Amino acid sequence: MASRSGQPVEEEDASELKLGEDFVKAKCLMNAEVALVLQRKYEQLQQLADDPSSQISQVFERSLQYVRRFSRYQNPDAVKQVREVLTRNQLHEFEVCVIGNLCPETVEEAKALVPSITKRGRMDEEKIETMLTDLATIKKFE
Amino acid sequence: MFFHIYLDRNLQLHPRHFGPHLRDKLIAKLIQDVEGTCSGRHGFVVAVTAVETIGSGLIRDGTGFVTFPVKYQCVVFRPFKGEILESVVTMVNKMGFFAEAGPVQIFVSNHLIPDDMAFQSDDVPNYKTSDGSVRIQKDSEVRLKIVGTRVDATEIFCIGTIKDDFLGLIGDPGGAT
Structure with a gap:
């Protein structure tokens, strides 16, 4: 993990697809896909632990709520x-x-x-x- | 936008965990350490989906702790400038409104709300066009464009606009423009 602080930081702009070096080749996920992944994980956690709430981070919970609300395709x-x-x-x-x-x-x-x-x-x-x-x-x- | 990316991290483990369940312990610790965190570079780590490789451990001098390099895949949420996304309004006041898209908070200032919408301080504070056809209040769904991001150690905060074509209230007939 070499630090690249010497390079000038390119300003990111999603409308021109400038996402920075970390994300330019990363796989993007649609909300519907995230919903599938998180829902599955959520169910797994519920089966494993008696107190699922302690396992689930706030970020996880808010993301799940969000993608459930905004995913266009359920199937x-x-x-x-x-x-x-x-x-x-x-x-x-x-x-x-x-x-x-x-x-x-x-x-x-x-x-x-x-x-x-x-x-x-x-x-x-x-x-x-x-x-x-x-x-x-x-x-x-x- | 949500992404599925590879990340790596050095995990330090106490020697008491060494044994047949070493791998499980490491994965549990990884999840506990990274899920729910946020960094300016990678955004919010929502969920670890797979552990790719666990390298060989290195004993730290003096403590007995062992450092394992771990490579894993995870789902992250990272907002970008210029990105368009949908969000839920959480608070409305005369300065503008706050909205939430997953883990991230977005503020839309009243300068970035179309000029024909004015603040109404009713029981439920809202922004409304003069003819009342479009009304943004708490729990409304709004499509907005991110114009700026501010990153601090544990949070990413965004500034958004709805003053552009095809932005604004959604799920309301005639309100999407």
């Missing part, structure tokens, strides 16, 4: 499909999760929420439109 298969659709379009991990979390309904909305999506000419409006329709279909048949 594990649906979550998997969403990720498939989004990664198929060569999106960055971070973009995948922002779209998966916020579920934009229109192309305009998607472009406003994820400004980096149109940069570097990766996606045109038509492609975004198709992607959003695919997502809406998954949601409908969940």
